[in-house]
Amino acid sequence: MIRDITLGQYYPGGSWIHKLDPRVKIMATILYVIALFIVKDFIGFAIAVAGLAAVILISRVPFSFIVRGLKPVFLIIAFTFIINMFMIKGEVLVSFWVLTITKEGLRKAVFMAVRLVLLIIGSSLLTLTTKPISLTDGIESLLSPFKRFGLPAHELAMMMTIALRFIPTLLEETDKIMKAQQARGADFESGNIVRRAKALIPILVPLFISAFRIAQELAMAMEARCYGGNQKRTRMNGMKLKMRDLGASILFVVFLALIVLQRIFF
Amino acid sequence: MTDFIRVENLVFEYEKEEDGQRFRAIDDISFTVEKGSFTAIIGQNGSGKSTLAKNLNGLLVPTAGKVFVDGLDTAAAENIWEVRQRVAMVFQNPDNQIVSSIVEDDVAFGPENLGIDPQIIRERVDEALTGVDMYDFRKKAPHMLSGGQKQRIAIAGAVAMEPECIVFDEPTAMLDPKGRQEVLSIIHRLNQKGITAVLITHFMEEAAQADKIIVMDQGVLKMDGTPDEIFKQVDTLKALSLGVPPAVELAIELRKQGIDVPEGILNTDDMVRFLCQLK
Amino acid sequence: MSIEVRNLTHIYNEGLPHESTALEDVSFRAEDGELVGIIGHTGSGKSTLVQHLNGLLKPKSGQIIVGDVDITAEGVVMREIRKRIGLVFQYPEYQLFEETVAKDVAFGPANLELSQEEIDLRVREAIELVGLDYDKVKNLSPFDLSGGQKRRAAIAGVIAMKPEVLILDEPTAGLNPKAHADILNMIQTIHRRENNIIFLVSHNMNDIARMSDRILVMNHGKLAMQGTPEAVFSRDRELKEMGLALPDSMEIVSRLRAGGMEIDGTCMTIRAAAEEIAKVLRA
Numbered sequence: 060m061i062r063d064i065t066l067g068q069y070y071p072g073g074s075w076i077h078k079l080d081p082r083v084k085i086m087a088t089i090l091y092v093i094a095l096f097i098v099k100d101f102i103g104f105a106i107a108v109a110g111l112a113a114v115i116l117i118s119r120v121p122f123s124f125i126v127r128g129l130k131p132v133f134l135i136i137a138f139t140f141i142i143n144m145f146m147i148k149g150e151v152l153v154s155f156w157v158l159t160i161t162k163e164g165l166r167k168a169v170f171m172a173v174r175l176v177l178l179i180i181g182s183s184l185l186t187l188t189t190k191p192i193s194l195t196d197g198i199e200s201l202l203s204p205f206k207r208f209g210l211p212a213h214e215l216a217m218m219m220t221i222a223l224r225f226i227p228t229l230l231e232e233t234d235k236i237m238k239a240q241q242a243r244g245a246d247f248e249s250g251n252i253v254r255r256a257k258a259l260i261p262i263l264v265p266l267f268i269s270a271f272r273i274a275q276e277l278a279m280a281m282e283a284r285c286y287g288g289n290q291k292r293t294r295m296n297g298m299k300l301k302m303r304d305l306g307a308s309i310l311f312v313v314f315l316a317l318i319v320l321q322r323i324f325f
Numbered sequence: 326m327t328d329f330i331r332v333e334n335l336v337f338e339y340e341k342e343e344d345g346q347r348f349r350a351i352d353d354i355s356f357t358v359e360k361g362s363f364t365a366i367i368g369q370n371g372s373g374k375s376t377l378a379k380n381l382n383g384l385l386v387p388t389a390g391k392v393f394v395d396g397l398d399t400a401a402a403e404n405i406w407e408v409r410q411r412v413a414m415v416f417q418n419p420d421n422q423i424v425s426s427i428v429e430d431d432v433a434f435g436p437e438n439l440g441i442d443p444q445i446i447r448e449r450v451d452e453a454l455t456g457v458d459m460y461d462f463r464k465k466a467p468h469m470l471s472g473g474q475k476q477r478i479a480i481a482g483a484v485a486m487e488p489e490c491i492v493f494d495e496p497t498a499m500l501d502p503k504g505r506q507e508v509l510s511i512i513h514r515l516n517q518k519g520i521t522a523v524l525i526t527h528f529m530e531e532a533a534q535a536d537k538i539i540v541m542d543q544g545v546l547k548m549d550g551t552p553d554e555i556f557k558q559v560d561t562l563k564a565l566s567l568g569v570p571p572a573v574e575l576a577i578e579l580r581k582q583g584i585d586v587p588e589g590i591l592n593t594d595d596m597v598r599f600l601c602q603l604k
Numbered sequence: 605m606s607i608e609v610r611n612l613t614h615i616y617n618e619g620l621p622h623e624s625t626a627l628e629d630v631s632f633r634a635e636d637g638e639l640v641g642i643i644g645h646t647g648s649g650k651s652t653l654v655q656h657l658n659g660l661l662k663p664k665s666g667q668i669i670v671g672d673v674d675i676t677a678e679g680v681v682m683r684e685i686r687k688r689i690g691l692v693f694q695y696p697e698y699q700l701f702e703e704t705v706a707k708d709v710a711f712g713p714a715n716l717e718l719s720q721e722e723i724d725l726r727v728r729e730a731i732e733l734v735g736l737d738y739d740k741v742k743n744l745s746p747f748d749l750s751g752g753q754k755r756r757a758a759i760a761g762v763i764a765m766k767p768e769v770l771i772l773d774e775p776t777a778g779l780n781p782k783a784h785a786d787i788l789n790m791i792q793t794i795h796r797r798e799n800n801i802i803f804l805v806s807h808n809m810n811d812i813a814r815m816s817d818r819i820l821v822m823n824h825g826k827l828a829m830q831g832t833p834e835a836v837f838s839r840d841r842e843l844k845e846m847g848l849a850l851p852d853s854m855e856i857v858s859r860l861r862a863g864g865m866e867i868d869g870t871c872m873t874i875r876a877a878a879e880e881i882a883k884v885l886r887a
Contacts, residue, residue: 192426224426227468232698238660239699242691243761244683244715261711264701268747273421280422283384283414284435284482285406291440295433295447370751370780471646498778501646501807502849527780566782571852571874578878584885593856601863603885 068124070187076118077188080304081197087311088185094318095174095181103321104170107177110314111184120187128183129176136175143168195219196298213292221277229270236265329490329521330358330381330412334390337376350376353390354546356539360489363513363522365532368541369566374525377541378494381523382412395489410439413483417495419475420467428470428478429454429463435486446485453481457511473504480511490521497528509534530570533591540565552591572596605671605768607657607689607801608633612666614652626652627663628825634769634818639795639802641812641833644822645847650805653822654771657803658689670769687716690767694774696758700746705731705757708746712765730764731757733797735790752783756790763794770794771803776811788815813837813851813872821846834870853877 076084091107098104115125129136149163186194199216206212237247240261247258337351351373358364368374379385380392383399395411397404413435416422425431429450436446454460457477467475476496483491493512497505509531516522524531532538538555540548542565548555556562556573568574572593576586584603590596614627627649634640644650655661656668659675659682667676675685693699702708706727713723731738734756741749746757759775775791776784788811795802806812812819812833819836821829823846829836837843840850840858850858853874857867860881867884871877 190427192430220426221424224424224467227466228420231468235693236699238655239691239693239696240711241660242658242686242693243712243765244686245711246683246715261699261701265699268701269698276416276418276421277424279379279384280414280416280479281424281434283382283409283416284486285409285438286434287406287438293437293440293443293446295437295443295450296430297443369782503646503847529781568781571856574874575853575856575878575881578875579882582878582882584882593852593859596856597859597863600860600881600885601865 068127068183068187069190070120070124072119072188074118074120074188075303075307076114076184078303079188079307080298080300081189081193082201082298083300083304083307084185084189085194085197085201087307088182090311090315091181092178094315095178097318097322098174099322101170101173102325103318104173104177106314106317106321111177111180114184115180118184118188120184124187125180125183128179132175132179136172139175140168140172143171191223192220193298195223196294196296200298225273228273229266232269233262233266236262236269327360328357329360329395330523331393332356332377332380332390333393335377335380335387335392336389337373337380337385338388350544351380352544354541354544355390356546356549358490358521358523359536361516361519361521362537363516363524363535364537364539365524365526365535366539366541367526367529367532367567369527371543372541373544374541375494378414378492378523378525381492382414383408384414406439410486411488412490412492413486413488414492414494415476415479415483415496417498419472419479419499422479422482423467423475426466426468428459428465428467431467431478432463432481432485435482439486449485449487450481453485454478456484456514457481458507471504472500473507476500476504476508477511480508480515484515484520488520490523491515492523492525494525495527496524497526497531527567529568529573530592533570533573540567553588556591557588605801606633606635607671607769608667608669609657610667610669612653612656612663612668614656614661614663618664625825627656630666630822630825630827632820632827632830634801634803636801637799638817639804639815641816641819642803642805642822643807643809643812643819643848644828647824648822649825650822651773654691654773654803654805657769657771658691659685660691683716687765688767689769689771690762690765691771692759692762692773692775694777695755696762697746697751697754699761700754700758703745704743705736705746705749706742708757709760709764712761716765726764726766727760730760733763733790733794734760735786735793736760752779752786755779755783755787759790763798766798767800769801769803770798771805773805774807775804776806776808791815809837809849809851809854813854821848833872837872838870857881 095107098107144160144164145158147161147164147167149161151159151161152165153160195216199212202210202212202215245258245261247255250258333355335351335354336349338347338349341348366374366377376385380387383405386400392399394408397408399408423431424434432450432453433446436449451460454463457480459474459477459481462470462474467478497508500508512522512524513534524535526532533552535552538550538552539546540555547565548558548561556569559569559577562569570591572595573591575596576590579586586599590599610631612627612630615623615625617623630653642650642653652661656663663676667674670688673680700708702711709727709730710723713726728738731741736753736756746754749757772791776787779787791802792815804812804815816833819831819833820827821836828846829839837850837854840854843850849855851872853871853876857871857877860867865884867880869876869880871880
């Protein structure tokens with residue numbers, strides 16, 4: 060049951076977006092987020108929405124999946140909306156008790172909320188269309204120029220790969236430990252915060268110990284398979300930029316240009 | 326027949342965490358493993374068999390004595406990658422030796438570490454997976470597989486490094502009967518193809534299928550011989566808290582009943598065949 | 605005291621695309637003092653079944669009656685159930701967490717809200733019952749014990765709750781032959797001392813044959829067979845079809861019979877098999 064959780068919510072598919080090089084997608088997502096902060100009015104958002112809609116259509120990921128990413132942050136969006144709505148001074152629209160809603164406030168609230176929504180949908184698209192392992196490869200590749208400054212890019216990527224690999228295993232382990240302690244009468248549901256926190260010890264201690272044991276055994280297995288850090292490692296599934304990556308990059312640059320031009324001239 | 330692995334007066338000690346005292350896990354043992362053979366190492370917990378396994382591929386180096394793999398001294402730092410490429414290892418816990426979240430990616434891990442050309446890695450991975458009957462699962466996530474399937478992936482990962490020898494450290498201890506059968510039949514298959522196999526186990530039925538059995542107890546090599554020679558010494562085995570395979574036990578009981586069962590009948594198949602032609 | 609299961613059905617992921625029937629209409633009864641073996645292929649529902657017995661899972665339909673309490677009814681307090689039914693999972697040593705063995709074994713009884721006196725008494729009893737030396741281990745960290753000892757300490761943690769029904773899921777998994785035999789002896793000792801109902805889930809047919817008064821055979825979620833070891837293991841062809849093995853001695857005898865030898869009796873031990881085979885050969 061818990062095993063069904065796919066981290067990052069990858070939605071399998073063969074669309075052009077799925078097939079793009081992960082490095083292109085990562086860079087595009089980062090620049091997209093920056094672009095969202097360049098935008099100063101709703102026309103700019105309209106351009107962003109248009110671009111986003113195009114990507115969603117091409118990716119063929121169902122809309123329900125995309126919207127799912129908004130659920131956990133719904134409270135933050137609502138909170139942002141409300142704060143902005145009540146806090147900004149200006150032309151008063153409505154007033155009751157101590158609270159005042161101004162035109163500027165309303166506008167700001169909607170603006171901020173829309174930006175948040177677009178930000179989350181955009182980032183979700185990255186994880187929906189890119190396998191976790193491709194993401195790690197992409198990040199490693201993008202960070203590797205910084206190796207000369209001492210950044211352990213390969214090691215970071217390896218850590219991420221292993222973490223991804225073991226999250227389902229550790230979740231299963233947690234489930235087993237919980238059931239075993241419940242069978243001994245442990246109660247994780249009732250009581251105040253302090254009580255419930257204490258009740259987590261019988262789960263966390265065995266889990267940590269398991270995690271250490273796994274780490275030790277895995278390290279030994281990796282050594283036995285001649286893992287020695289980064290020296291002259293090759294990759295079976297190497298990343299190669301293709302024509303579609305070039306095409307996608309050009310289209311994205313056009314998108315960025317539109318955003319910037321809109322900001323300056325319109 | 327050449328000696329692929331030579332263990333000479335091996336002593337291995339390690340420091341105990343609590344009191345800093347040194348504990349001698351292996352006490353002066355010597356034996357050889359012939360190229361292409363199937364050797365089983367049996368012993369109770371605390372016999373030192375797992376420690377011995379790790380000395381065979383340089384994961385541990387001797388405190389005293391020497392281990393030679395294909396002529397290479399495992400203690401020499403410059404040999405370490407060569408040794409580990411020649412002697413691959415499969416561990417007991419199916420989960421904790423799988424590195425990647427995609428099967429074929431994990432099998433590629435070893436060759437990738439050796440810096441092999443990606444195209445050749447691709448070929449090796451496909452071949453290795455086919456050899457363990459797991460080719461159809463190459464794109465799957467390991468955590469969805471059964472224990473036996475995971476162990477087969479681990480074996481494929483070892484095979485992909487094209488080692489001359491594979492050491493299996495209690496590979497079936499955590500598997501159900503079906504998984505155990507799958508793994509054992511693959512070990513046999515690989516041995517028949519020419520890979521030297523060293524199987525560490527505490528299951529007598531598994532050891533019975535080897536060319537040679539080494540029995541360890543508390544760090545000391547107690548017996549070294551063919552299954553026939555070893556299983557004859559029932560009393561010694563019992564004293565070491567080790568049993569004999571069911572067919573051998575039956576042979577002993579039948580002899581008590583006056584039925585003359587010849588030496589060499591070590592597994593159920595042979596026993597059934599023998600008795601049926603007797604009647 | 606008895607435990608009765610009536611028409612138990614459990615469905616995983618109901619309504620979702622990967623819905624699957626884990627248990628289908630399972631019914632059986634166990635009486636005080638019985639040791640019931642549960643066997644079945646991996647995925648046959650054994651684990652699901654035992655998790656229902658102590659209330660960790662709730663069935664879609666059916667009832668489980670322990671003594672005179674229907675534990676599947678509404679409003680049943682789970683803590684009351686867990687007082688009476690103990691479940692030891694596979695590799696129970698992975699659940700040890702306390703600073704000392706005594707404290708870890710005390711976890712269960714403490715959750716039952718017993719007096720400190722009673723808890724201390726039960727902890728000592730339980731540790732002794734699993735064959736560990738109380739004075740030696742009580743202040744040791746559980747993680748300083750050997751593998752076999754850790755497992756015993758974990759089992760002591762459940763025994764200390766003095767359950768009327770004790771369920772053990774593959775208690776000998778991963779153990780070497782000596783520890784394996786020791787754990788089985790320990791189970792028999794516990795059974796004799798407490799005279800409770802014990803359910804033993806195992807893949808090892810030799811163990812099941814040796815220890816069980818009765819056997820339940822699970823197959824694809826259904827209870828395919830039940831009966832004494834003699835009765836169940838004599839149905840060797842059906843068991844093979846279900847992908848199950850026989851105890852070693854019976855496996856040999858079954859193949860000899862297939863090869864035309866007419867061997868009498870069930871031969872649940874190698875010695876018994878040798879005697880019967882010798883009879884046939886002398887004739």
